[in-house]
Amino acid sequence: MRMDKIAVQVNDLTVAYHKKPVLWDIDLEIPSGILMGIVGPNGAGKSTLIKTMINLIKPLTGRTLFWGEDYKVNRKRIAYVPQRGSVDWDFPTNVLDVVTMGTYGKLGWIKRPGKKEKEKGIKALEKVDMLSYSHRQISQLSGGQQQRVFLARALVQDADIYFMDEPFQGVDAKTEKAIIKLLEELKDRGKTVVVVHHDLHTVPEYFDWVTLLNTIIIDYGPMKEAFTEENLKKTYKSAIDAFYKNHEEVV
Ligand SMILES: Nc1ncnc2c1ncn2[C@@H]1O[C@H](COP(=O)(O)OP(=O)(O)OP(=O)(O)O)[C@@H](O)[C@H]1O
Numbered sequence: 001m002r003m004d005k006i007a008v009q010v011n012d013l014t015v016a017y018h019k020k021p022v023l024w025d026i027d028l029e030i031p032s033g034i035l036m037g038i039v040g041p042n043g044a045g046k047s048t049l050i051k052t053m054i055n056l057i058k059p060l061t062g063r064t065l066f067w068g069e070d071y072k073v074n075r076k077r078i079a080y081v082p083q084r085g086s087v088d089w090d091f092p093t094n095v096l097d098v099v100t101m102g103t104y105g106k107l108g109w110i111k112r113p114g115k116k117e118k119e120k121g122i123k124a125l126e127k128v129d130m131l132s133y134s135h136r137q138i139s140q141l142s143g144g145q146q147q148r149v150f151l152a153r154a155l156v157q158d159a160d161i162y163f164m165d166e167p168f169q170g171v172d173a174k175t176e177k178a179i180i181k182l183l184e185e186l187k188d189r190g191k192t193v194v195v196v197h198h199d200l201h202t203v204p205e206y207f208d209w210v211t212l213l214n215t216i217i218i219d220y221g222p223m224k225e226a227f228t229e230e231n232l233k234k235t236y237k238s239a240i241d242a243f244y245k246n247h248e249e250v251v
Contacts, residue, residue: 006067007032007161007192008053013062015045015052022048024216026062030194030209032160035187036220037197037207041236044214046196047083050163054080066161079159081150083166089139089146096121096134099152117156124152129178143170151182161192168197180206203227 006029013026023045030036038046051057053064055071066074100121125131128148133141141149147167154162162183168176183193183206197203203210203223210227211220212235219226219234 005031008194009065009068010053011062011065013049013052013064014060015048015057016060021060022215023052023059026217028211028217028220030192032192033187033190034209035183035193035195035207036209036211037195037203038211038213039197039200039203039235040213040218044235046213047165049213050080050165050194050196054078054163076157077160079154079157079162081154081162081164081167084143084146084150084169086165087146087150089141092137092139094135094137095130095141095149096125098138098149099124099134099156101153120156121152124155125149127155127182128152144172144175147171147179148175151179155182159191161194162186163194165196166198167195168199200232 008028008030010026010028013023014021015023022043026049038049040046048057052059053071064071066078071078096118100117122131122134125134128151130145130148130152133145133149138146138149147170151167154164164183167179167183171179183195186193195207197206204227208223209221210223212218212226212231214235219228219231
């Protein structure tokens with residue numbers, strides 16, 4: 001694969017919490033311009049993988065390169081939408097402010113968002129159908145609305161790579177459709193989109209690449225090649241075994 005076609009390169013990445021490895025010797029190459037799902041059972045290390053790639057967690061070994069360079073060099077080109085549950089929604093701020101704050105990556109820390117940034121924020125809110133909530137406190141939003149606000153915030157950043165940790169969690173079917181449409185639009189504009197996803201049924205429909213993770217990488221690649229029954233069995237085997245062990249008395 002040519003270097004300029006690879007957006008992200010992960011080498012020998014091992015991560016542990018309290019000395020217990022949760023990611024083991026991860027090697028992964030993500031080409032530019034794909035829409036990729038990361039799947040695996042609960043606790044497989046999906047969120048940890050994304051967070052480690054973008055320097056939020058320090059690995060024991062290994063590193064991640066973006067377009068062949070360190071994360072720090074490319075910080076402004078990388079957007080991250082965390083899991084909704086990991087954010088303090090009681091923070092006293094309104095929807096438009098949260099969204100315009102997404103432009104900080106471009107503004108630097110000192111400058112406050114001005115008229116131009118506000119206009120960008122409004123456009124993004126319009127795109128996710130949340131404009132009428134722009135002055136609402138973020139504590140007064142439903143789960144699906146929070147998710148849309150986060151998406152708008154990522155959109156104003158106008159990054160080249162988007163990492164999203166379970167963007168469909170707790171949203172209704174209509175919002176899910178709207179989000180997937182946006183992700184496809186990003187891809188059509190040449191962006192790289194990486195999404196932690198839970199629902200195996202929708203994986204082939206939503207994404208064109210998939211990574212199967214369970215502490216180690218089981219496989220990754222184009223959907224047809226990687227999303228096979230055998231790979232799925234390998235990925236979920238320990239989870240299935242654990243389920244039957246816990247339910248021995250009832251099965
Ligand atoms: N801050 C932390 N301290 C200690 N252990 C952690 C921490 N964060 C995650 N873990 C553990 O690391 C493992 C991987 O967690 P991670 O959240 O990356 O998995 P995941 O695949 O995203 O899970 P899920 O699908 O349930 O969200 C789990 O066993 C989890 O309990």
